[in-house]
Amino acid sequence: MITLFSFLSILGFNTTVHALEFSKEVPADIQKQFLNDMDFIIQVKGKGATPLHLKTFGIVSGDNYMKFFNKRIKTVDLSNCGNPNAVACVSPFLHPQTINLTKNYIQFSHPQVARLMVIFHEARHGEWWKLGWNHADCPVPFLDKDGKPKRSKWTGAELAGQPACDTDTLGSYGLSIVMLKNISKHCTSCTGKVRMDAALYGDNQMERMISKTAMAALKEDLYTQHRK
């Protein structure tokens, strides 16, 4: 059994992480990639953060991200998450402290920040005491800014009516937006590519916010003047 704690101890990292247990079902190559990704997040250093980030994580730092993660997730397992395109998932009511990775975690070529975005999004769903931050159903019809239905580019599938939107400012989508946009703005240990990716994927997730109040709060926090 490999634990994140022992992995980090070997590397000499001084961080407040708890043991993270991998199920024996998780193949070694997926474990390795996951640990490498967590290693990246642990090493994040930053200066400052926006108010919503301070409220949720504290300042931009690997320690803070790991505190958040470790409070929610204790084990890593393997699953197909019920969808051929899924990368990771959490079952808030069955196993809230287990994050399931799929084989796509290493087979799909997402940027590193996008993988971590999904991990932290799913960790938010692990908050059983908040009923897993259930998503809201996307409105019917769910229109883009040109008044056309939001739909998948290739399959044409519409998001209208799907439980894939949020009304909470800091639900799973909002949380990952706040995290990524702050990494893009405040991470001092990140490469330019990571900061670019964080901005790209953070902006992209705004599409799922459907409450005007939540959107206004996020815009005020992330898209107005720079904050310390």
Next chain:
Amino acid sequence: MNRKKIGIASILVLGVAFLGRSFFSGTQPESELPSAPVEQRTEVQGQSGDVASSAEGLQSAPQDASREQVHAKLEVLNEILNSKDDNDARLDSVLSSLNEVERLAFMDRYQRIPMEDRNGRGTIIYLIGKNLENAEDYKFIGQVFSELGCKSLSDCTKEPSVSDENAHHSEADELTLFYPQWVALKAMETKIQSGGETLPATVKAQVLRVLKQAESFDHPKIQDYSRRLQERLR
């Protein structure tokens, strides 16, 4: 982009790849390099004055040292792509500045990365995009919008079905499908931001050409973003 230009670019890339394979036949395939590209480039330069001065510099440079440097940078690139570590500090140090031969080698590497490696392809576009110096560089960035869109993260040519749709994270999935194109747009945005009002007319024209190519790419959000960037150029 007209066919003649595409043809020239193809000859260049193929020539660079061929020469590289000949010279570094003993190394691993991913480390194949453009070797002594001066002759090949000179043919193309006749039709692209922008690279002439760089060619003179290369002719006077010690070729072995130059090849070693290109080889070293390609190895670093390969290590980063294999590790999937986007926070490798060498992206901002060793690979931050690429000379013309190195950029050609990276363009050649791009062509040999599987379409499904969206992040790998985007990484190379990101690196070339930070080093836009001549017409070939802009041509390379623009060609990203001539690629067929990737339809599935597991197989770009595979028609996805509605039942495969992962509504929960489909927004991010779709961004990754078009990641190379988005990175190309971001490179243009950075160029516009860095130049401000003082962007030279020749650069402005090249950026605009790329943005026009992006505008005709079959993706509404990419078209929209391209239009907005064009507005900022005016």
